[in-house]
Amino acid sequence: DQQVKQNSPSLSVQEGRISILNCDYTNSMFDYFLWYKKYPAEGPTFLISISSIKDKNEDGRFTVFLNKSAKHLSLHIVPSQPGDSAVYFCAAESSGDKLTFGTGTRLAVRP
Amino acid sequence: DVKVTQSSRYLVKRTGEKVFLECVQDMDHENMFWYRQDPGLGLRLIYFSYDVKMKEKGDIPEGYSVSREKKERFSLILESASTNQTSMYLCASSFLGLNTEAFFGQGTRLTVV
Secondary structure: OOOEEOOOOEEEEEOOOOEEEEEEEOOOOOOEEEEEEEOOOOOOEEEEEEEOOOOEEEEOOEEEEEEOOOOEEEEEEOOOOHHHOEEEEEEEEOOOOOOEEOOOEEEEEEO | OOOEEEOOOEEEEOOOOOEEEEEEEOOOOOEEEEEEEEOOOEEEEEEEEOOOOOOEEOOOOOOEEEEEEEOOEEEEEEOOOOHHHOEEEEEEEEOOOOOOOOEEOOOEEEEEO
């Protein structure tokens, strides 16, 4: 049972445009959500997070939006850069418990 | 800078061998985790530990065991390696508590032949 789902396995975007990565979850007990970025042959690195008491968190070019009623979160990258090309994982946790990850979306930013 | 170090980047082992994957963190984190990453399946939790000598099964513990004798070290053991355990293995650590992110090691690409 996949509690965290990333339905788009891949996304291709032109440099300078917006990248939108989506994530859906089924467990209403999740209260903290994170995005990780992973390059090939490296471990994932933390990108940005959001608590369930917020609906938006912004950090430079990266913004995460949370829609609790729809159990949906998204990561916006504006403007997209070639160095953003990587696999992006969303993750969720409940009350400090272990992280549950999605299946990942591979983002390709075309120059 | 948080450092999570996995002992090997690449490993090739034979079916039936006992395999040890080691992970060390230097940030005094209470929590440590072992995940495996497979195409189309994302990161799946194998085992985790909240304290020394303590372990909890994750989502896919079958065929694996773990050891945490010291706070900074968390070992994953494949008792008898099989080809379906060929994967990327990722160790992570985090502080105990709410709203904390996990920090990952660089990963170990294990191939079982």
